[in-house]
Amino acid sequence: MTDPDLLALDGVARVYAARRGLFGGADPVRAVDSVTLSVPPARTVGIVGESGCGKSTLGRLALGLERPDAGSVRFADAPMPRIGSAAWRRLRARMQLVFQDPLGALDRRLPVATQVAEPLEIHRIGSPADRADRVADLLRAVGLRPDHGTRYPHELSGGQRQRAVLARALATDPALLVADEPISALDVSIQAQVVNMLGDLQAARGIAMLFISHDLKVVRQVSHHVAVMYLGRIMEQGDPDAIFADPIHPYTQALVSAVPVAGPRRRPRIVLEGEPPNPARRPAGCPFHPRCPIAVSDCQVIVPELQPMPDGRHVACLRAAISPGAARIAA
Amino acid sequence: MRDTGPLDLAAASLTPPDATPLLAIEGLTVAFDGVPALRGIDLTIHAGEAHGLVGESGCGKSVTLLAALGLLPRSATVQGSVRLDGRELLGAPAAVLDDIRGGRVAMIFQDPASALNPVHRVGAQVTEALRLHRGLDGAAARAEARRLFDLVGIPDPTRRLDAYPHELSGGQNQRVMIAMALAGEPDLLIADEPTTALDATIQAQILDLLRKVQRETGMALILISHDLGVIADVCARVAVMYAGRIVEHGTAEALFATPLHPYTRGLLGALPDMDGPRRRLAAIEGSVPEPWAMPAGCAFAPRCGLAVAACRADPPPALLPHQGADDAEISAHLAACHRADPDIRTRAERLADPAPPVPPSRGTAVSQGV
Structure with a gap:
């Protein structure tokens, strides 16, 4: 089998047991439910959704930090090794994780250069003499000066800290970077710097990225492919330009229309009723049906599968399965 | 509901340009331990208008309003003038400020869960505001709290009055905060990043709600946000702040175009x-x-x-x-x-x-x- 994808998730599910109160029994919470997704080398796949939709759990499954309860995760055409095994440890160098809070990800008692050098020491990359040069190169690659390496995390600004975290993530020259809300804690002007830098790094180093964010504008900017998640399932996936310009799934329609635009609003806003349900009390049928303005009775019983649309994207909606236009919410 | 007209062009054009503004901030400076945080803010808010204050972290957008309401710690040196209906607030006695805060001027913040008291039912927290600022008690206060919950779109308001903050979602808690802010029938609501902690579809609901209550009550609104999109959505006028100063000011339309x-x-x-x-x-x-x-x-x-x-x-x-x-x-x-x-x-x-x-x-x- 020739699989060009670097990362392939096939029907992956992750179920947690959530306890009811102090002495209550356990409710199964399907944080991620039958997700099939692949990331080709040197491409970015964006995952969007609101809190609790399972996007961060998906990132941890992709990295092999959690074992799926169903389905399989393959990396570089091989099954994910058992967690904690030697092969799994070696794989850590090839995939890296960056998340929202750079101050939490850095050790505030160590200078930045020491922390950037740490992965090199752990994975025994280069001689100790080479490592100082490599650290300086890494800092330059993320737009820091080598002398920033002598500083402690609190002496850097938020944007500089996230650059330092990225330099450390790049130290082992990974093939895959999972970025979980990497710019959400940064100011707008700094966000743009980091977004541009991620694009440059991908072009220069051929890194594949799984970019997880609640910010649709940023995901559209960086992604080659996008998946919209709701309550652990993918509702719509495909080309970001197509999905954000003309969303088909009613949830994507509402999500896109909710993006605040600086300037005149081009499309009417769809304000959804209610809130995403507790993942422990997932509704029967389509998980979105209680909030869906166009739900029909079948939506309460049938769980829609992702179906291909004429333009190549996939949508999990019974109404859209009849025709893409049938899922349109009249504004 | 109030004597200030609804927010529309007709009412706005009737406002004489020299009418006393609702809130007039002039030459406001704030320094913390000698380090300047605000370097001269001039801002005028008219009755019934929705005014945005946008800028990145540390630009002083929150400090401006905290200083105006006397909510900064003693270590802050505040100078300039802040007048509400022509009455000076800077250096005003605590009793006067207590009456204004939560009464004529209400404020909501980014994190409703930490603004609400976790050990009291949300209904009791709203009726407390009604007692303080409107003199309502007992059944009258509870009925009014129920009406406010209904106004801010809390489903099943009678039962929700008895809920604790942790039993409600972030969006619902923010609605409770808005209900509590409305309890004093304010002339001005200051909303400081009210939707930053909320999900996109819930943010859309809360922005819709802010627009609705502003229209229905005729109160003025100051919306503080780092998000230009949020500001564009709600505000008719906008001030952009950078490093403790307002660098640009105009109608939302002109400023974004x-x-x-x-x-x-x-x-x-x-x-x-x-x-x-x-x-x-x-x-x-x-x-x-x-x-x-x-x-x-x-x-x-x-x-x-x-x-x-x-x-x-x-x-x-x-x-x-x-x-x-x-x-x-x-x-x-x-x-x-x-x-x-x-x-x-x-x-x-x-x-x-x-x-x-x-x-x-x-x-x-x-x-x-x-």
């Missing part, structure tokens, strides 16, 4: 688009100056692509309307920038030409009194 200050242009250029071809984002290089190391001239000059020698030497001119501009909208669109002047002039000339009609402004187009 023709941003004058290079910083405002930079902020808009740094936002990715939702449609059209993808372009490299125009990032603003560098970062905000530290308050103890402010540049001599314009605070934005070190990051500004248009800066000339004058920008590094002299502070930019105060926010003044363009000389000779008699169009209300132009004279209300101001920028504190050495380089923005020519743009204002070109725009004034373009709009003075009757051929291209001036687009009707949405919301209020109250001419600015400064």
Whole structure:
């Protein structure tokens, strides 16, 4: 089998047991439910959704930090090794994780250069003499000066800290970077710097990225492919330009229309009723049906599968399965 | 409900330009331990208008309103003037401020869960506000709290009155905060990043709610946000802040269509688009100056692509309307920038030409009194 994808998730599910109160029994919470997704080398796949939709759990499954309860995760055409095994440890160098809070990800008692050098020491990359040069190169690659390496995390600004975290993530020259809300804690002007830098790094180093964010504008900017998640399932996936310009799934329609635009609003806003349900009390049928303005009775019983649309994207909606236009919410 | 008219153009045009503004902030400066945080803020809020205050972290947008309401710690040195209906608030006795805060001026914050008391039922927290500011008690207070819950769109309000904050979602807690803010029938609601902690679809609901209650009660709204999109959604007038100063001020329409200050242009250029071809984002290089190391001239000059020698030497001119501009909208669109002047002039000339009609402004187009 020739699989060009670097990362392939096939029907992956992750179920947690959530306890009811102090002495209550356990409710199964399907944080991620039958997700099939692949990331080709040197491409970015964006995952969007609101809190609790399972996007961060998906990132941890992709990295092999959690074992799926169903389905399989393959990396570089091989099954994910058992967690904690030697092969799994070696794989850590090839995939890296960056998340929202750079101050939490850095050790505030160590200078930045020491922390950037740490992965090199752990994975025994280069001689100790080479490592100082490599650290300086890494800092330059993320737009820091080598002398920033002598500083402690609190002496850097938020944007500089996230650059330092990225330099450390790049130290082992990974093939895959999972970025979980990497710019959400940064100011707008700094966000743009980091977004541009991620694009440059991908072009220069051929890194594949799984970019997880609640910010649709940023995901559209960086992604080659996008998946919209709701309550652990993918509702719509495909080309970001197509999905954000003309969303088909009613949830994507509402999500896109909710993006605040600086300037005149081009499309009417769809304000959804209610809130995403507790993942422990997932509704029967389509998980979105209680909030869906166009739900029909079948939506309460049938769980829609992702179906291909004429333009190549996939949508999990019974109404859209009849025709893409049938899922349109009249504004 | 109130004597201030609903927010529409007819009412706005009836407001004489020299009417006493609801809130007038003049020359407001704040320093913490000698380090300046606000370096001279002038801001006028008229009755019934929705006014946005936008800027990045540390620009002083929250400090402006906290200082105005006397909510800063003692270590802060506050100078200038803040008048509510012509009455000075800076240095006012605590009793006067207590009456105003939560009464005539209400405030909601980013994190409703930490603003609510976790060990009291939400209904009791709203009725407490009703007792303090409206003198309501017992069944009357509970009925009014129920009405407020209904107004802010809390489903099953009677039962929710008895819920504790942890039993409600973030969006519901923010609705409780808004209900509590409305309990004092305020003339001004200050909302400081009210939707930043909320999900996109819930943010849309809360922004809708803020617009609705503002329209229905005729209160004025100051919306503080880092998100230009959120501001554009709700506000008719906007002030952009940078490093403790207002750098641009105008109607939302004019400001987003023709941003004058290079910083405002930079902020808009740094936002990715939702449609059209993808372009490299125009990032603003560098970062905000530290308050103890402010540049001599314009605070934005070190990051500004248009800066000339004058920008590094002299502070930019105060926010003044363009000389000779008699169009209300132009004279209300101001920028504190050495380089923005020519743009204002070109725009004034373009709009003075009757051929291209001036687009009707949405919301209020109250001419600015400064």
